[in-house]
Amino acid sequence: MSATIKEVAEKAGVGIGTVSRVLNNSPQISETTKKKVNKAIKELNYVPNIAGKRLSQKKSYVLAIVIPVIDHPFFARLVSCLEKEADLRGYSLLLATSQHRIEKENDILRRLKQHEADGALFVTHYEHSEEEFKDLAIVSIDRHLGKDIPVVTTDNYEASKLAVEYLVEKGCKKIAYLGTKPNQVSEVSLREKAYEDVMKKYNLPLNIVNKNVGHGEENKLIDELFESHKGFDGVFVSGCTLATLLYNRMKALGLKTPEDVQMVSYDGEFALDDIHHITTLEQPLDLMAKKCVELLINKIDGKEVDALSKFNCRFIKGETTK
């Protein structure tokens, strides 16, 4: 059906190598042959088949994005930013959601090894042995996946410290920490660390609910928060899913915010900002995405890259603090 480079070459009366050179606008090519070739291309409505190119170049110009889910505002926005950056660099995005299942992640790794993509961004919850990542161009957000895997993250410690200090300043006496514990070495752990440090500094008691729960089980943590830490008047939450659930729970319980409880949450990437009014530490996803793509492409090209890239969060005052 569609024409091949061979037909174009015949029609233009040149060799296929010449057509290829015109296509990739190689510098040393005469204007006249360029014209001849372009004419033939137009006439035949020729579009180069990318499979041939990929095989001969041993590159796919595809970046795999491995995320737990896509229908979540944080990841949706991340993917949006990533696509924009990848596009600018001439790469396509292969979307792979792990659905919170490790088998799916392994499946994606297999696809990487198949060279379906040149590299991958892992935003994952699971443990993978470093062996599995060998020779693959991989970048991670927040989690430390292995010594050769660059990490892009926010300055979790500083931002969290700021948030907790803020709650103290605003008069909270019993401040709780609510989070889902990552089951890997992760920059996210610094959120709790910062909370602890600030509490100690002010000689305030610790009220921590921080467990590794499965997706959909976040409500258990909220149950525990209310059972074990009754009477908290401030809470620092590690992520927007939890924050939203807590927000709703407080509403259901008739607790008012900021009057009864003040709340600050990490992750400001809510879908509809005009409805949510939670005070948040917003991650600059646009900058982070750009960095991820840059690191990934550099790794693909065999360059040395920074092991850790930290970005600052933006503190967004909402209606859940005074």
Place this chain on the structure above:
Amino acid sequence: MSATIKEVAEKAGVGIGTVSRVLNNSPQISETTKKKVNKAIKELNYVPNIAGKRLSQKKSYVLAIVIPVIDHPFFARLVSCLEKEADLRGYSLLLATSQHRIEKENDILRRLKQHEADGALFVTHYEHSEEEFKDLAIVSIDRHLGKDIPVVTTDNYEASKLAVEYLVEKGCKKIAYLGTKPNQVSEVSLREKAYEDVMKKYNLPLNIVNKNVGHGEENKLIDELFESHKGFDGVFVSGCTLATLLYNRMKALGLKTPEDVQMVSYDGEFALDDIHHITTLEQPLDLMAKKCVELLINKIDGKEVDALSKFNCRFIKGETTK
């Protein structure tokens, strides 16, 4: 770096064709050679390179998804469903967001012609000539892109009729229609049609704001609604973006719902259902996605497919109606 089929063949002492047959578990292959080959595969840690396969088979096993944006709950959920279905059928997803720009859509078409994907789902706002879609396996949601492009949609007329009838029943006297007019032949137009028919049936006046506005300009429509149709006590909205904006506007204006104004919206795919409480006609995205993938793969395989597939909406009673 990674082993090739040739090395596997050598190690196993067979021809590469045999390795290929084992890989694709071709039926006529003896147990003994199968074992030999699998042993070699394991030892070499061999994973077949998909570029070779794609070139020789002239298939990519990739489906392109062309949507305006990904960071919107409706599209995010759609993509989520699509990926699940594609995965079940052995296809990967190439994500392509048009960013509300026709140049980007043309770019995506070019990539399709390059055989980067075997087919594409277009959820688009723009006009494309049928010529552009020639010989491509394309399926559309809601819009009629050409006579050979199957459309997957909901029963817009029936659902809308139900919604408007519902508002009448609940006592609304001045019911408005608020929508963004598609600039193509689209099933979405039936939403307004149904509204008009119901209004006529009950001898009620028409209050229509339905224009084709660019992304981000939806607020203009809401301005117009309040300027030109003062005092409406019921409104049927064509989509959740508009509905959310209207919801917030009413809140800002001190209008209460359902007391002052009752509202029903098409599209129930809000991100955080526990926060939004708009009465909606929810589209069964899971079923629609399944249908899209099925149609697409059938088209790719050269089969005949239905030109139009309609699904029923689910009416979800929220707090914006009595």
Place this chain on the structure above:
DNA sequence: CTGAAAGCGCTTACAG
């Protein structure tokens, strides 16, 4: 500046 040829890593009739 350009052509002929080898090669990328697979699949698949064809012959045996």
Place this chain on the structure above:
DNA sequence: CTGAAAGCGCTTACAG
């Protein structure tokens, strides 16, 4: 049941 060979559509040294 299996091997040798051609072919998928490109790119890229190599030679001229």
